[in-house]
Amino acid sequence: xxxxxxxxxxxxxxxxxxxxxxxxxxxxxxxxxxxxxxxxxxxxxxxxxxxxxxxxxxxxxxxxxxxxxxxxxxxxxxxxxxxxxxxxxxxxxxxxxxxxxxxxxxxxxxxxxxx
Amino acid sequence: xxxxxxxxxxxxxxxxxxxxxxxxxxxxxxxxxxxxxxxxxxxxxxxxxxxxxxxxxxxxxxxxxxxxxxxxxxxxxxxxxxxxxxxxxxxxxxxxxxxxxxxxxxxxxxxxxxxxxxx
Numbered sequence: 001x002x003x004x005x006x007x008x009x010x011x012x013x014x015x016x017x018x019x020x021x022x023x024x025x026x027x028x029x030x031x032x033x034x035x036x037x038x039x040x041x042x043x044x045x046x047x048x049x050x051x052x053x054x055x056x057x058x059x060x061x062x063x064x065x066x067x068x069x070x071x072x073x074x075x076x077x078x079x080x081x082x083x084x085x086x087x088x089x090x091x092x093x094x095x096x097x098x099x100x101x102x103x104x105x106x107x108x109x110x111x112x113x114x115x
Numbered sequence: 116x117x118x119x120x121x122x123x124x125x126x127x128x129x130x131x132x133x134x135x136x137x138x139x140x141x142x143x144x145x146x147x148x149x150x151x152x153x154x155x156x157x158x159x160x161x162x163x164x165x166x167x168x169x170x171x172x173x174x175x176x177x178x179x180x181x182x183x184x185x186x187x188x189x190x191x192x193x194x195x196x197x198x199x200x201x202x203x204x205x206x207x208x209x210x211x212x213x214x215x216x217x218x219x220x221x222x223x224x225x226x227x228x229x230x231x232x233x234x
Contacts, residue, residue: 043225
């Protein structure tokens, strides 16, 4: 049961343009959402997060939008830079069957910025 | 160091052998996760430790996989009788609890992973 879905395995964007990465979830009890970025041979690193009580959070070139009614969030990167080329994972925080906080990750989207 | 530390960084083993992977989380982090990423795949949840609560083992793929954690410190992931399909990067991550408190980001800090190759 994939509760967090990233339906686009890859995305290519021209340098300077906007990159939009999408994520859908099924569990309405998720209360926090995060985006991670992963370079090859490195562990994922935190990028930006958003609480379920908000619909937008912005940090520099990165903005995350949350649409709770659609159970959809997106990450916007503008302007896109070559260093943004990486795999991006969406993650959602909820309560596990054991009553503890638990992060569930999507399968990732590989973003390639074309110079 | 201040980050999550994993060892070994690379492990090559023969099919059928047991392997043990180690994770040192960030001091004070009560939550610890193990994930794995097989080639071309996403992050696959394996197991989750939260303080002294019973671990969530729902992601372990078979009974050949087990993990332990001593209090809120080191964790070891053990794979018995390794198979070729176990080849992957095994990632450990830790964080504080309750990501919504005190303006926390809920950030999970990852180690660099242990790359396991089963021949």
